[in-house]
Amino acid sequence: MEFVEIGHGSGGKLTRELIENLFLKYFGSPELHTLSDASYLNLGSSELAFTTDSFVVKPHFFPGGDIGKLSVAGTVNDLTVSGAEPKFLTAAFIIEEGYPLKDLERIVASMAETARSAGVSIVAGDTKVVEKGKCDGVFINTSGVGRVVRKLSPSLAKPGDLVIVTGYLGDHGIAISLAREEFEVETPLESDCAPLNGLLTPLFELPGLRFMRDPTRGGVATVLIEFSESSGLGVELWEESLPVRDEVKFICDMLGYDPLYLANEGKAVVVVSEEDADKALELLKSHPLGEHAAVIGRVTDSPQVLLKTRVGGIRRLELLEEDPLPRIC
Numbered sequence: 001m002e003f004v005e006i007g008h009g010s011g012g013k014l015t016r017e018l019i020e021n022l023f024l025k026y027f028g029s030p031e032l033h034t035l036s037d038a039s040y041l042n043l044g045s046s047e048l049a050f051t052t053d054s055f056v057v058k059p060h061f062f063p064g065g066d067i068g069k070l071s072v073a074g075t076v077n078d079l080t081v082s083g084a085e086p087k088f089l090t091a092a093f094i095i096e097e098g099y100p101l102k103d104l105e106r107i108v109a110s111m112a113e114t115a116r117s118a119g120v121s122i123v124a125g126d127t128k129v130v131e132k133g134k135c136d137g138v139f140i141n142t143s144g145v146g147r148v149v150r151k152l153s154p155s156l157a158k159p160g161d162l163v164i165v166t167g168y169l170g171d172h173g174i175a176i177s178l179a180r181e182e183f184e185v186e187t188p189l190e191s192d193c194a195p196l197n198g199l200l201t202p203l204f205e206l207p208g209l210r211f212m213r214d215p216t217r218g219g220v221a222t223v224l225i226e227f228s229e230s231s232g233l234g235v236e237l238w239e240e241s242l243p244v245r246d247e248v249k250f251i252c253d254m255l256g257y258d259p260l261y262l263a264n265e266g267k268a269v270v271v272v273s274e275e276d277a278d279k280a281l282e283l284l285k286s287h288p289l290g291e292h293a294a295v296i297g298r299v300t301d302s303p304q305v306l307l308k309t310r311v312g313g314i315r316r317l318e319l320l321e322e323d324p325l326p327r328i329c
Helices: 011-028 067-080 103-116 171-179 197-205 217-231 246-253 274-285
Strands: 040-041 046-057 084-096 121-129 138-148 162-165 210-211 234-238 268-271 293-298 304-310 314-316
Touching: 040 246, 046 103, 067 084, 067 103, 067 138, 067 197, 067 274, 084 103, 084 162, 084 197, 103 138, 162 274, 171 246, 197 210, 197 268, 197 274, 217 234, 217 268, 217 304, 246 304, 268 274
Parallel strands: 084 121, 234 304
Antiparallel strands: 040 046, 046 138, 084 138, 162 268, 162 293, 210 268, 234 293, 304 314
C-alpha cells in the first residue's frame, strides 16, 4: 500500500497497521507501546495521565452536540477511562479562511460549557488559519492532563470477570449518519456525546475494577478485540443482553450496519470482577448517563471475542478493515 486510505482513520485493522508499522517504528517510547487512551507519566511524587485527540467530525453541528462539545468530552473521557481525574485541557484550532465567525463562536461556547460541566479548565491553546479550500471548515485538537487515581489495564482482568456497557450502543454513529442527510429517514435520535467523569469516577473505589474504555471509532467490538489481544484473554458476548435502541436497530437492519461496531461518544465499556458487578451496576444506574447500563458478557480464558447470538449460534468478532461511517469524531 503506497498511500493513506480513509480506512486508516477507522480505528480498525488499517489503523492498527498504520500505528504499528509507522508511528511506533519511529516513536519508540514505552508509554506509546501500551496503545491505551492515555499514557501514565510518573513525576516522582505524583502520577499523571496525559492524552491527546483530534476531531474532524462532519457535520460540525448534529443532534445532541457539535464538534466543540465532542472535542472536550472525548478528551475528558479518555482520561477518565484510564483511571484519572481530568484536570486541564488544551485546545488547538485549524480554521479555514471564510469560516463563519458565528459558527466558530458557537463551537467555542459549547466547548466552554462542556468543560465547566466536566469540572475541567482549558488552560492553553493555538489557532492556525489556512486558505479557503485547504481545510473542511474547522478541525480541533484537544489534549488533557489528569491526576491518576486508579491505574487500569487489560492485564488486570481474570476469567469470570463481567463486561458492562453503560448504555445504548450506536447512538452517535447513527445520529451523525442521519445528520449528513445521506438517507431519507426521520428520527428524534441524538448523539450520546457527553463527558463521563461524573458517571465513572465512583467506580474507582471498587476493588474489582479492572479496565475501562470508551468505545468510539470501531465501537464496542473493537474495544473488546483490543482488550483480548492485550490481556491474552477472551470475551463471550450475549447478543440478547446488548442495549440497542429500536431506532438504531431499524436503521442498522436497513443499511447493513452492526451496532457493535458503531461509534459511541457517551458510553464506556467496563470490565469488573463478578463480585463487584452488582455494585458497579448500582453506581452506574444511579447516574442519568448510566440508567441503561447492562452486563453484556464475560471474560474467558480463550483469546478470542465471541458473540452468542439470540438463536444460539456463535460468531467470532474481528477487526474491520474500514469504518462504514468515517469522520464520526
